[in-house]
Amino acid sequence: MSVARLGKAARLQGKTLVFRDAAVADAEFILGLRTDEAKSRHLSRTSGALADQQAWLAAYAQRDGEAYFVIESLAGDRLGTVRLYDARMVDGHASFCWGSWILSDAAPSSAAIESALMVYAYALDTLGFxxxxxxxxxxxxxxxxxxERFGAQRVSQDDVEIEYTLANAAIREAMKRYARFLPDPLKVSI
Ligand SMILES: CC(C)(COP(=O)(O)OP(=O)(O)OC[C@H]1O[C@@H](n2cnc3c(N)ncnc32)[C@H](O)[C@@H]1OP(=O)(O)O)[C@@H](O)C(=O)NCCC(=O)NCCS
Known part of the structure; x- marks a missing residue:
């Protein structure tokens, strides 16, 4: 089996959240989140320069194999970011990586579960991972x-980070367990 392709989408609509493809115009918002001292403590360091963030987003728009979303409310207020990248075969399974996951303090407490479920629904049901x-x-x-509540298994660990995998059965089980947080199917606009 070949690895599925990690395509961008213009917009994904969940129950109370929207994922919108990140654009250069989001640079200031993203920089604000990524340079927030509390939020960025466990993230890779971002340059504090707006021009660098704009250049990163312009390069992202030209790049295949990666989907970077701004998480918004249905009313269009920006609440955070999430990114899907690094598609590869892991033990014969088409696997994707996700991260750059940040929610602002304005996000409702259900936003973490809903946004994680939107990532999994898009990756599995739309993209075929x-x-x-x-x-x-x-x-x-x-x-x-x-x-770990979503069923992630630790596969390795060094002094800095833990590598996790989520098997297909665990993702499907979590999508079922938390189904009330998401419409079925997710509304996808390519
Ligand atoms: C990562 C991030 C987006 C997660 O969002 P979060 O809101 O902190 O997530 P939480 O684990 O607190 O979950 C939110 C709520 O859902 C609840 N919840 C989470 N998982 C749940 C589950 N499986 N079942 C029931 N409730 C659950 C939590 O208890 C919490 O409820 P509360 O608001 O009443 O306390 C956020 O912490 C963040 O922006 N962190 C900074 C950046 C970062 O470190 N990113 C991760 C890089 S790998």
Whole structure:
């Protein structure tokens, strides 16, 4: 089986959230989140320069194999970001990685579960992936606990981060368990 393609989408509509393809005009908003001291503690460092963020987003728009979304409310207020990238075969399964996941303090408390479910619904039901993999900083205990409640398994660990995988059955089980957070099917506009 060949690895599924990680395509961008213009817009995904969930129950209370929208994912919109990130654009150069989002640079200031994203920079604000990524340079927030509390939020960025466990993320890779971002340059504080607006021009660098604009250039990163312009290069992203030209790049295949990656989907970077701004998470919004249905009313269009920007609430955060999430990114899908690094499609590859893992033990014979088409697996995608996700991260750059940040929610602003304005996001409702259901936004974490809903946005994670939107990532999985898009990757599995639209793009055809079966499994997921990602890394979480060792000290980011709250996020580790979040993923472990979704069925993520630790596969390795070094001094800095934990490598997780989510098997297809675990993703499907989580999508069923938290089905009330998401419309079925997710509304996708390519
Ligand atoms: C990562 C991030 C988006 C997660 O969002 P979050 O709101 O912190 O997620 P939480 O784990 O607190 O979950 C939100 C709520 O859903 C609840 N919840 C989460 N998973 C749940 C589950 N499986 N079942 C029931 N409730 C659950 C939590 O208890 C919490 O409820 P509360 O608001 O009443 O306390 C956010 O912490 C963030 O922006 N962090 C900074 C950047 C970062 O570290 N990103 C991750 C990089 S890997």
């Amino acid at each position: 079966t499994n997921a993999h990602f890394q979480v900083n060792l000290a980011n205990e709250r996020v580790c606990a979040f993923h």
